Amino acid sequence: MGHHHHHSSSQVRGKNLLIAIILNIGITLAQIIGGFLSGSLALLSDALHNLSDVISLAISYVANKLAKRDASLKRTFGYKRAEIIAAFVNAATLIIIAVLLIIEAVERFRFPQEIDSGLVIWLSIVAILGNGFSVLLLKRDSKANMNMRSAYLHLITDFMASVAVLIGGLLMKFYQFYWVDSLLTLAIAIYLIIVGYDLLRTSTRVLMLFTPTDLALEEIAERITQLPAIRNVHHIHVWQLNEDETHLEAHIDFNNDIKLSQFDAILVDIEELVYHEFGINHVNIQPEFGKCDSKDLIVQD
Structure with missing residues (x-):
């Protein structure tokens, strides 16, 4: 097996994630206490949102x-x-x-309640500052891998939810527009579904060992077959182990009954080809000569 190492996950700063977790625990506790004191369902639901994100951030940290x-x-x-x-x-x-927020928002549309808007405003400002700082801490790391991006997205939605609570608090304080909070909650929930679905789909593809969307097996096989000593490439698999490692395994028919030392030299050529042209950094090849097996590109194991 040949491989080219490139591990960006080791560069991810877990310390920043830990700071974000501690900040969000503080925000959650403050919102729970404030929600009960003010009678604000908005603050309590935002606290629930933050609590779920603390758990998610902890999962990301571990x-x-x-x-x-x-x-x-x-x-x-x-x-x-x-x-x-x-x-x-x-x-x-x-x-x-997002689904829970939509249900809650619809319920608030039907039964708006008067609350202590002053406490809601101050606590939402605290949450905005805390979440805003957490977002800045993880912004650079969010580009490193899916895990950190998911944590970053959770914090952004926390930040947006806190802004929505602040706007709702101000409108309730000065205009008694209690329905605005529900409207903003619906908007945040829709955003959550959009970003959540994209990340869910991407991570599912990796977990299911699907071929990366930017790679075409036919093209990879064709390029390998262009090497002079190779007759055919078949029984091919390409998958991602994680975001740093893309693996290729295949059976390769050779034109001649070559020596092991010759195969080693050709293997180096294959490794260099697929790494530089397709970003594949782990290669496992089964060499064959005159073997009677299926020569289809994809073979069901």
């Missing part, structure tokens, strides 16, 4: 630490997929939260 562990005899890939699983869980919770 996954980030696990992903850096070394492989072992019992875990030959280590915990490299921990962050993909975390991204999947976080994306699923984003969608669930």
Whole structure:
């Protein structure tokens, strides 16, 4: 097996994620207390939103630490997929939260309640500052991998929800427009569903070992077959282990009954070709000569 190493996950700063978790725990506690004191369902629902995000951030933090562990005899890939699983869980919770917010918003449309808007305004400002700082902490890391991007998206939605609560608090204080809070909640929920679905779909593709969307198996096989010694490429699989590693395994028919040393030299050519042209950094080839097996590109195992 050949491989080119490139591990961006090791560069992700877990410390920033831990700071964001601590900040969000503080925000959640403040909103729960404030929600009960003011009688604000908006604050309590935002607190619930923040609490779910604290759990999601904690999952992301643990996954980030696990992903850096070394492989072992019992875990030959280590915990490299921990962050993909975390991204999947976080994306699923984003969608669930969105549905709960929509139900709550519809209920508030039907039965608007007068609340202590002053306390809502001050606590939403605290939440905006805390979430805004957390978003800035994770902005750079969000580009590194799916797990950190899911945590970043959770924090952005927290920030937006807090802004919505602030706007709602101001409109309730000065105009008694209690329905505005429900309208803004619906808008946030729709945004949650959009970003959550995209992340859920992406992480699901990786977990299901689907071929990356930007790679065409026919094109990869054709390019490998252009090497002089190779007759045919078949029984091919291409998948992502995580966001850093793309794997290729295939059976290759050779024109001649070559020596092992010749195969090693050709294997290096294949590794260089697929790495530079397709970004594939792990290659596992089964060499064949005159073997009677299926020569189809895709063979059901």
